[in-house]
Amino acid sequence: MIKKSKPLYYLNFILFLFFGLIPNLKTHAWGFHAHKKINRLAVFCMPYETFGFFKTHIDYLTEHAVDPDKRRYLVKGEGEKHFIDIDYYERVLPFDTIPRSYSKAMEKYGKDTLHANGIVPWNIQWALKNLTTAFEQNQEQKILKYAAEIGHYIGDAHVPLHVTSNYNGQLSNQHGIHGFLETRLPELFSEDYDFFVGSANYINQPLNYTWEIIENSFASLDSVFYFEKKLQEQFPEHAKYTYEIKGNQLQKVYSKAFSHQYHLYLNGMVERRMRSAILCVASFWYTAWVNAGQPNLKLKKLPRIDSSEMDLFPTQFPSQMIGRQEY
Numbered sequence: 001m002i003k004k005s006k007p008l009y010y011l012n013f014i015l016f017l018f019f020g021l022i023p024n025l026k027t028h029a030w031g032f033h034a035h036k037k038i039n040r041l042a043v044f045c046m047p048y049e050t051f052g053f054f055k056t057h058i059d060y061l062t063e064h065a066v067d068p069d070k071r072r073y074l075v076k077g078e079g080e081k082h083f084i085d086i087d088y089y090e091r092v093l094p095f096d097t098i099p100r101s102y103s104k105a106m107e108k109y110g111k112d113t114l115h116a117n118g119i120v121p122w123n124i125q126w127a128l129k130n131l132t133t134a135f136e137q138n139q140e141q142k143i144l145k146y147a148a149e150i151g152h153y154i155g156d157a158h159v160p161l162h163v164t165s166n167y168n169g170q171l172s173n174q175h176g177i178h179g180f181l182e183t184r185l186p187e188l189f190s191e192d193y194d195f196f197v198g199s200a201n202y203i204n205q206p207l208n209y210t211w212e213i214i215e216n217s218f219a220s221l222d223s224v225f226y227f228e229k230k231l232q233e234q235f236p237e238h239a240k241y242t243y244e245i246k247g248n249q250l251q252k253v254y255s256k257a258f259s260h261q262y263h264l265y266l267n268g269m270v271e272r273r274m275r276s277a278i279l280c281v282a283s284f285w286y287t288a289w290v291n292a293g294q295p296n297l298k299l300k301k302l303p304r305i306d307s308s309e310m311d312l313f314p315t316q317f318p319s320q321m322i323g324r325q326e327y
């Protein structure tokens with residue numbers, strides 16, 4: 001969470017007195033906006049034999065793209081599925097220290113270390129297995145649940161700040177950069193991105209493919225930190241942030257000028273990562289379906305699933321995630 005300065009407390013108090021607005025400095029992950037967009041657009045990459053099924057349930061897949069983040073507030077052990085602090089093991093590319101397979105990594109580091117530093121690459125393999133089984137067993141609700149969720153974890157693996165222990169700039173005086181990169185920038189600029197990414201591919205080696213995603217995310221980290229630091233020097237504090245009303249809440253956000261300049265410096269990186277995530281999500285969905293023996297989804301009667309039908313989450317969430325706080 002962004003540290004409130006003293007004047008900010010006064011401002012919050014005044015706003016509360018006069019307008020009844022509740023100031024909130026929190027944001028949500030790839031933001032909810034980007035996660036939903038990635039799942040939604042992945043549907044349009046699906047090959048003909050599966051397109052009808054995914055298109056029928058596009059609203060469900062969109063809405064439930066963020067379920068795993070909701071679970072982080074409720075379930076111990078969920079948080080570590082969303083990230084990997086790869087800098088605990090590796091300094092430079094290509095990775096040559098951490099074993100790619102979960103069993104070999106467990107042998108080398110032990111469960112406590114491995115899980116404390118995040119397990120997203122392996123969690124994607126488990127999610128793929130669950131999705132494949134659901135296709136094999138023709139369990140429509142589970143297909144949708146696991147398809148929505150693997151989309152989330154693949155999305156997270158594409159975010160550079162999900163592969164570093166400095167995940168919110170807390171080690172480099174860049175606090176707040178997590179939400180800035182994965183929420184604020186896509187919200188401001190993704191409408192102009194080119195999201196035509198082609199058709200899903202069959203993935204021969206999902207684990208290796210996943211590690212390539214992690215390596216690519218890691219490769220972007222230098223620019224993510226360097227350019228934000230550079231802009232900090234160019235922008236005075238008051239020009240770096242502004243306030244925007246979202247719902248009935250007043251949020252402190254990075255200013256449009258600061259965001260615009262940062263986005264320019266990143267030179268298309270956010271767009272490239274989102275494009276890659278969309279194609280990758282569709283390709284994992286397609287791979288699960290092929291590995292399940294290509295069940296005929298077209299012949300099934302497919303009533304639209306009410307997007308709240310499998311939503312077991314409470315309406316009120318605890319104020320903090322369990323474990324690591326990303327914002």
Ligand SMILES: [Zn+2]
Binds near residue numbers: 029068069082152156
């Ligand atoms: Zn997440």
